[in-house]
Amino acid sequence: MEQRSGRASSGTCQPDAGRALTKALRDERGLATLETTFAITILVPLLFSVLEFGSALERWLAQDAATVQAARYAGELGGDAPELRRFLDEELRTAGIDPDRVSVDVAPSRVGWREPVRVSVASAYPVSIPFLFSTTVPLRSSAISRGEVNR
Amino acid sequence: MVLTLVLAPLLLVALAGVLQLGALRVAAARVRAAADLATLVAVNDQDDAELARTGALRLSADAVDVAREYFARELELSASFLDGAANQIAADADVAAYPSAPSYDARTGARYDRPTVRIAADVPVRTPVFGALALRSVTTIHVLSMSSPR
Numbered sequence: 001m002e003q004r005s006g007r008a009s010s011g012t013c014q015p016d017a018g019r020a021l022t023k024a025l026r027d028e029r030g031l032a033t034l035e036t037t038f039a040i041t042i043l044v045p046l047l048f049s050v051l052e053f054g055s056a057l058e059r060w061l062a063q064d065a066a067t068v069q070a071a072r073y074a075g076e077l078g079g080d081a082p083e084l085r086r087f088l089d090e091e092l093r094t095a096g097i098d099p100d101r102v103s104v105d106v107a108p109s110r111v112g113w114r115e116p117v118r119v120s121v122a123s124a125y126p127v128s129i130p131f132l133f134s135t136t137v138p139l140r141s142s143a144i145s146r147g148e149v150n151r
Numbered sequence: 152m153v154l155t156l157v158l159a160p161l162l163l164v165a166l167a168g169v170l171q172l173g174a175l176r177v178a179a180a181r182v183r184a185a186a187d188l189a190t191l192v193a194v195n196d197q198d199d200a201e202l203a204r205t206g207a208l209r210l211s212a213d214a215v216d217v218a219r220e221y222f223a224r225e226l227e228l229s230a231s232f233l234d235g236a237a238n239q240i241a242a243d244a245d246v247a248a249y250p251s252a253p254s255y256d257a258r259t260g261a262r263y264d265r266p267t268v269r270i271a272a273d274v275p276v277r278t279p280v281f282g283a284l285a286l287r288s289v290t291t292i293h294v295l296s297m298s299s300p301r
Contacts, residue, residue, distance in 0.1 A: 039155040046162045050169050057173035060181055069185045072191065114196070116224065142228045143184065144221065146192045 062095035078149030184227030
């Protein structure tokens with residue numbers, strides 16, 4: 001549509017035809033704008049969905065790995081202890097997760113030799129998709145180890 | 152507009168595939184961690200009498216049972232991913248203990264220079280989006296994990 005000059009050739013000047021052509025061009029530009037808007041409102045949310053959920057999954061993997069390490073350490077310590085909390089905070093921080101926004105549960109808090117101990121970590125990951133919604137995705141991780149302290 | 156309408160379903164399918172692939176990666180990592188933790192727990196279960204008497208690290212007599220039990224416990228935590236009961240998957244797993252060293256793994260041919268516990272398992276994981284895309288609705292994750300004390 002841009003190949004047309006939009007100007008009537010000299011000698012065959014017809015004012016009505018020129019106005020009609022200009023109007024048609026304007027209309028087509030409007031259509032292109034409409035198409036672009038339509039495309040953006042569909043494609044941008046899709047693109048952001050891939051990015052946001054991909055990022056959430058990556059964080060879930062990191063949280064899982066930190067939880068497994070914490071479970072191992074809980075087994076060595078014989079349950080919940082300040083050292084375990086500090087270790088987990090450090091692991092989460094290394095993975096780019098704010099420990100203050102994570103809830104940690106160690107059950108039971110004190111275990112004996114060969115008793116199972118479970119560490120659970122839960123956090124919420126904010127997901128924001130333009131034109132669609134904003135929400136938080138709960139990420140939960142758990143791992144079980146066994147007490148290694150002979151009390 | 153036509154192009155957008157044609158591309159939108161394709162991109163939706165791509166998005167669903169990406170999410171399913173991500174979930175599968177999380178499931179695979181969990182299964183690997185489950186096997187690793189189970190073998191570690193079993194290896195830490197040392198023969199106390201032997202350790203006190205000779206100072207040698209020896210696997211406990213029930214190391215295989217402990218590994219299998221903890222593998223089931225760990226898998227149970229990811230039950231929503233699994234296409235089957237965690238207990239059954241753990242029961243079907245090939246768990247072996249090699250109490251003396253050196254020893255050779257009959258399954259993998261690996262040589263162990265220390266007492267070792269090994270888990271080899273096929274863990275079926277649900278992948279419903281792949282199923283909807285005419286791919287496999289259940290993906291089997293092969294996991295092989297071994298631990299030795301030191």
